[in-house]
Amino acid sequence: MTEVPEHLLRRSRERREALGAAPSGGGGGGEGGGADASPPAGDDDGEKIPASLLTGQAATPATAGGAPAAAAAAAPAAAAVAAPPLKGPEGHTQRLLTVVKAGSIQDVKAQPTDKVHVWPHLLVGEFVAALAMTSFLLVFSAFVNAPLLATANFNFTPNPSKAPWYFLGLQELLTMFHPMVAGVTIPGIGIFALILAPFIDKNPQHKPEDRKFAIALFTLFLMFWAVLVIIGSFFRGPGFNFTLPWRDGLFFDL
C-alpha cells in the first residue's frame, strides 16, 4: 500500500477548489477534473504548460521588468480565467487527442514495498541479540570450564579417542566403511551436493507446501548427520564400541 503524500493531497484539493470556483471551458479543466488522487503529478505538468504559454503570450511585456514571482503565483488563476477561448502560442486551437495513463507506456519497475528504517527497528534487534549472546557466553564461561586434559603424550592413546563433535559423524561412518569412503568420499559428496543445491533444485517456489520433496530430502540429510553425531558423541565408549550413556557414563569432551 502506498500512501499519497500529504502535500500532494493538499495541492490537489486546492486545485479542485480553484477549478470549482471557475468552471472549466474544456481547456485546463479537461485533465484536471479527475477526482482521483493519483493524477496530481501529471495534472500539475499538464496544466503548467498552457498556463505558462498563456501568461508568456499575454503578459510578457508586463512581467519582463517586474516581479516574476508574482506572475508565477498568479499564473494558475490567470489560466483558469483565460481558459475558455484557449488559443495556443500562435493562435491555433489546441485539442486534446488522447490521455495516456501512467503505466501503460512506462514500465513500472519498482513496486512499492512495505519498508521500515534500519535504525531503530533492525539495529535495536541486533543489539539485543548480541547483548543476549554476550551475557549468555559470559555466564556460561564463568561456570563451565573448557577441558584441559593431561599434556599430549604420544605413548598413551586414550580409549576411546574421539574427533571434535562435528566430525564424530564421520568417525561413526568409519566403523561401517573403508576410511576413504567414510572420511573422504561421503563428506566430499555431501559438501558438493550442498554447493550444487540451488542449481539442482529448479523449483521456483518458496512456500514449504510447494517444495515438499526438497524439504524432505534436506531434512533427511540433516537427520542423517545429526543421528550419526549423536551416536558418535554419546553412544560410543571404549574401543569405540556401542554403549549406553546412562549405564556406562559419558565418553565425550567438548
Next chain:
Amino acid sequence: MARRPGNGNGNGNGHRTMGDRMAEVGDKVRGSQAWTAIFRPGSIFRKGYTDSPRNRSYVIMNSLLYHLHPVKVKRHAVKVSYTLCLGGLSFFLFIILTVTGIFLMFFYRPTSAQAWSDIQNLHTGVAFGLLVRNMHRWAAHLMVLSVFLHMARVFYHGAYKPPREFNWVIGVILLTLTLLLSFTGYLLPWDQLALWAVTVGTNMMGYTPVFGQQVKFVLLGGVEIGTDTLLRWYVLHVLLFPFVTVIFMAIHFWRVRKDGGISGPL
C-alpha cells in the same frame, strides 16, 4: 546547539552555572576542527539527533554501518521469527572469537614444549585468563552450531533460489571454513584431547585418493603430529583461515544486499 535563553548567566545574577559551562564546553568541542574532521556532515554526532525519518536515515547513511545495512529494509526482515538472528549471531560470534583469540595469543607459544604449560599458566596465573579461554572455546562450538542452523534456516526458506544461488555457495564455503577454523584450534592446547582428536581427523585425511599422503604431510609438517604441526596449525588458525573467512564474509554480506536484501516473506 540548543542553549537556554540568556546563556552564560541565565540565572540573572551574573553567575555562570555548572550547566552553562558544560554546554559551552560541549559547543566548543563540537565546533572544533578535530570533531568536524572525525564526523562527516550529516552525522548525528555533528548535527544532533531528534527522532525524525530524515535523522533515522542519517544514522545509517553517515556511519560505517552503511556498508552493512541499507537505510531501510523490508518490514518482514526485522522479524526475529524469520531469521532467528542466526546469520548475524554467527558473525557476532566470529567477532567475539577474534577479540578473545587476540587476548589468548598474548599468553601462548605454539611449541610442543611450551603450549600446554602456557595454557596451564593462563588458567592459574593470568587475570581472567581462564574466563577468556572458556569464552573462546564455547563461542567456537556455538559458532559451528549457529552457522549450521543458519544454513538450515536458509534452506527451509528456499532462500538459496535465484538470484541468491551464488551467495549460498559462498555460505557453504564459509561453513567449511568455520569447521576448519574450529578444527585447527582444537590442536592448540596440546593436551591428550587435542592430540588424539587431531590424529583421528588427519588419519582420515590421509585416505584422500591420489594426493592424500601429500596433503597430510603438508598439513602435519611431517609424517607424524609434532611441534611443526603445532606451528602450522597455529598460523592457519590465527592468520590464514580468519583472513580468508573475512574475505568470504565480506562477499557474503555484500551479496545479501545486492541480491535484494534477505529473502521472503514466504
